Amino acid sequence: MKMSGAQMVCEAIIAEGVDTVFGYPGGAIMNVYDEIYKQNAFKHILTRHEQAAVHAADGYARATGRVGVAMVTSGPGFTNAVTGLATAYADSVPMVVISGQVPLSLIGTDGFQEVDAVGISRACTKHNYLVRSIEELPRVLKEAFYIARSGRPGPVLVDIPKDITGEIGNFEYPDKVDLPTYKPRYKGNDRQIKKAVEAIVTSKKPILYIGGGTVLSEASELVRELAEVTQIPAVETLMARGVMGASNPLLLGMVGMHGNYSSNMAMSEADLIISLGARFDDRVTGKLSEFAKYADVIHVDIDPANIGKIVDVDYPIVGDIKTVVHRMLPMLREKANPDRYQVWRNILARYDELHPLSYSDSDEVIKPQWVIERLGQLLGEKAVITSDVGQHQMWTAQFYPFDRPRQWINSGGLGTMGYGFPAAIGAQVGVGDEKIVVNITGDGSILMNVQELVTAAENNIPVINVILNNHFLGMVRQWQTFFYDKRYSETDLSFQPNWKLLAEACGGKGFDVESKEQFDKALQDAIDAKKVAFINVAVDRFENVLPMVPAGGALYNMMLEHKDK
Amino acid sequence: MDRVRRVISVIVANEAQVLARVSGLFAGRGYNIDSLTVAPIPDSDLSHMTIVTRGSQRVIEQITKQLHKLIPTFKVIEHDEMVEKEMVLIKFPIEEKLADIQALCSAYNGGIVNVGSNMIIVMAADDSKRITHFIEAANRYHPIEIVRSGVVAMER
Numbered sequence: 001m002k003m004s005g006a007q008m009v010c011e012a013i014i015a016e017g018v019d020t021v022f023g024y025p026g027g028a029i030m031n032v033y034d035e036i037y038k039q040n041a042f043k044h045i046l047t048r049h050e051q052a053a054v055h056a057a058d059g060y061a062r063a064t065g066r067v068g069v070a071m072v073t074s075g076p077g078f079t080n081a082v083t084g085l086a087t088a089y090a091d092s093v094p095m096v097v098i099s100g101q102v103p104l105s106l107i108g109t110d111g112f113q114e115v116d117a118v119g120i121s122r123a124c125t126k127h128n129y130l131v132r133s134i135e136e137l138p139r140v141l142k143e144a145f146y147i148a149r150s151g152r153p154g155p156v157l158v159d160i161p162k163d164i165t166g167e168i169g170n171f172e173y174p175d176k177v178d179l180p181t182y183k184p185r186y187k188g189n190d191r192q193i194k195k196a197v198e199a200i201v202t203s204k205k206p207i208l209y210i211g212g213g214t215v216l217s218e219a220s221e222l223v224r225e226l227a228e229v230t231q232i233p234a235v236e237t238l239m240a241r242g243v244m245g246a247s248n249p250l251l252l253g254m255v256g257m258h259g260n261y262s263s264n265m266a267m268s269e270a271d272l273i274i275s276l277g278a279r280f281d282d283r284v285t286g287k288l289s290e291f292a293k294y295a296d297v298i299h300v301d302i303d304p305a306n307i308g309k310i311v312d313v314d315y316p317i318v319g320d321i322k323t324v325v326h327r328m329l330p331m332l333r334e335k336a337n338p339d340r341y342q343v344w345r346n347i348l349a350r351y352d353e354l355h356p357l358s359y360s361d362s363d364e365v366i367k368p369q370w371v372i373e374r375l376g377q378l379l380g381e382k383a384v385i386t387s388d389v390g391q392h393q394m395w396t397a398q399f400y401p402f403d404r405p406r407q408w409i410n411s412g413g414l415g416t417m418g419y420g421f422p423a424a425i426g427a428q429v430g431v432g433d434e435k436i437v438v439n440i441t442g443d444g445s446i447l448m449n450v451q452e453l454v455t456a457a458e459n460n461i462p463v464i465n466v467i468l469n470n471h472f473l474g475m476v477r478q479w480q481t482f483f484y485d486k487r488y489s490e491t492d493l494s495f496q497p498n499w500k501l502l503a504e505a506c507g508g509k510g511f512d513v514e515s516k517e518q519f520d521k522a523l524q525d526a527i528d529a530k531k532v533a534f535i536n537v538a539v540d541r542f543e544n545v546l547p548m549v550p551a552g553g554a555l556y557n558m559m560l561e562h563k564d565k
Numbered sequence: 566m567d568r569v570r571r572v573i574s575v576i577v578a579n580e581a582q583v584l585a586r587v588s589g590l591f592a593g594r595g596y597n598i599d600s601l602t603v604a605p606i607p608d609s610d611l612s613h614m615t616i617v618t619r620g621s622q623r624v625i626e627q628i629t630k631q632l633h634k635l636i637p638t639f640k641v642i643e644h645d646e647m648v649e650k651e652m653v654l655i656k657f658p659i660e661e662k663l664a665d666i667q668a669l670c671s672a673y674n675g676g677i678v679n680v681g682s683n684m685i686i687v688m689a690a691d692d693s694k695r696i697t698h699f700i701e702a703a704n705r706y707h708p709i710e711i712v713r714s715g716v717v718a719m720e721r
């Protein structure tokens with residue numbers, strides 16, 4: 001069929017089954033926006049900043065498992081999107097970002113709003129394209145979606161010069177992609193799988209080390225079954241919260257810098273680490289030379305480059321978690337003896353009794369952990385939770401009872417402040433209005449995309465932002481307390497906006513909370529209002545996230561108890 | 566950790582950006598490039614890159630995996646069994662002893678390739694190590710300019 005490049009973009013979006021696109025127009029992408037205006041097969045949500053558009057597409061993708069789509073113009077529109085791309089890349093989020101570019105004839109002339117988008121984004125996309133002719137546009141769009149969602153997912157940028165979106169060409173959307181150089185391996189090697197099963201069966205202190213790849217692979221149920229069949233205890237990374245389910249007796253908790261004691265001791269003392277879609281991030285391993293000294297490692301990952309990157313691996317398995325675990329299960333059902341690990345489970349239970357995850361609550365001041373526990377009690381499995389970056393993020397990961405994958409959405413790899421609110425908007429659009437979406441944030445982070453109040457209000461997206469307000473850039477303040485002799489350099493946020501007024505000025509609801517009772521009421525009112533809301537909760541200013549493995553320290557050397565200050 | 570020298574052949578789609586993707590990978594991840602050559606493979610839409618790098622065993626393994634991960638990468642070849650050659654061009658003033666230079670060249674698979682009114686250009690093609698020796702020997706004849714090609718390699 002004959003149509004313009006701009007129409008082709010829309011047709012591809014429709015063909016890929018995308019129901020909502022997030023974006024921001026400008027000169028170089030106007031042809032596409034003109035076509036968006038003329039159609040109603042998908043919705044477009046105008047964010048108030050390109051970074052937010054990309055985070056929203058990212059939140060949409062993480063909440064639904066579908067490919068998120070964002071659209072921006074050239075030059076500053078694109079550069080504003082870069083943080084969003086890098087965030088999605090770090091957490092392997094399937095996403096296609098379409099950017100306008102100056103016309104082909106102007107490329108390389110330092111034209112108005114020209115920037116080398118593919119050059120800038122090369123290191124923070126899974127792949128990127130500068131489209132060079134209308135003939136290749138349908139194929140490029142097809143490949144972009146395919147690459148974004150297949151193998152180890154990731155963001156793909158398609159940069160389209162303005163003259164190409166204006167040009168008429170022949171559109172036939174390919175059924176299949178033909179990429180001889182790109183063949184992700186899903187199945188896993190038979191022999192390696194057998195050997196790994198053998199290692200599990202003969203180990204005494206095995207531990208399941210579950211990462212975000214498990215979520216991406218939709219493998220949660222199978223991984224739970226694996227644990228159930230073998231009775232092997234499990235730890236989750238920050239990205240994997242929800243995979244095992246909070247009430248699962250085999251789940252020790254989160255592992256790493258702010259993981260709980262039993263999880264980190266399990267990694268330190270295990271004789272076999274079974275890594276499923278995790279990547280031995282430095283926030284998990286602590287000091288490498290001290291990490292898991294007694295353990296052999298089974299590493300299942302779809303990305304071969306993850307295997308052997310940080311630690312030596314004894315049983316490498318390149319493949320999709322779901323497929324590989326599915327193939328392991330019958331062998332383990334036959335061979336594994338759950339009793340074999342009883343002593344080990346007892347040891348770990350003892351560690352947990354010694355130093356359970358805890359905080360000391362107070363009647364005078366609201367503890368941030370209390371707010372999260374309370375949210376967990378009131379909303380539990382019903383809510384989708386996003387967060388920004390800082391102490392509130394770690395407390396959420398520690399204390400919210402996540403019950404299912406895709407319930408917990410946060411920027412783990414890049415740690416992008418300003419991620420939470422737009423991601424919550426995208427997640428809400430993805431899961432629909434019946435689900436409650438809460439962004440747990442800090443008084444620092446929320447201001448990094450606060451303009452999205454307007455987007456949410458305009459589009460009736462009832463995201464609830466719970467601001468754990470400590471009048472500090474809390475996480476940085478915590479490091480200053482511990483490691484910089486309490487020199488609070490540029491972390492005091494005593495000067496504050498009026499949060500209630502700010503929310504209301506933009507068409508949302510605002511609540512100031514200074515007691516536990518007020519919190520319950522504010523939350524209920526916010527839910528009933530069905531409007532974007534700020535719940536500004538005054539919390540203990542100097543609360544610290546514990547336990548903590550100081551950066552570069554050994555995983556088993558943790559700062560533990562909450563001592564009264 | 567022991568740093569080893571490695572010759573890696575990368576077969577990539579011959580398309581825009583591909584050289585930037587490869588060199589950007591090395592720059593971004595802090596890998597070393599001793600030399601890099603690239604040319605299209607005849608009668609195909611592929612190019613052959615030869616990269617000489619050095620690093621610990623773990624780094625070399627990461628390099629090959631990261632190279633393979635690039636979408637346009639077709640194949641990465643990295644092992645001991647590589648036949649490798651390098652070429653060098655050297656320009657001498659015409660006043661130098663031509664017979665000696667000629668003799669030196671033939672010892673390194675080379676010869677005179679161009680003669681002008683005030684200079685001669687010679688070339689040699691050999692193993693990298695021998696090319697280095699050749700250059701050392703040639704230094705005696707006051708070379709004006711030396712250009713090395715970088716390594717090309719082929720699997721045995």
Ligand SMILES: Cc1ncc(C[n+]2csc(CCOP(=O)(O)OP(=O)(O)O)c2C)c(N)n1
Nearest residue numbers: 390391392415417442443444445473474475
């Ligand atoms: C864009 C960005 N800039 C800076 C940082 C460094 N950083 C990490 S946590 C943090 C403090 C966050 O403060 P706040 O949002 O108030 O959360 P809290 O730690 O107080 O819960 C900062 C500045 C970051 N992660 N992202």
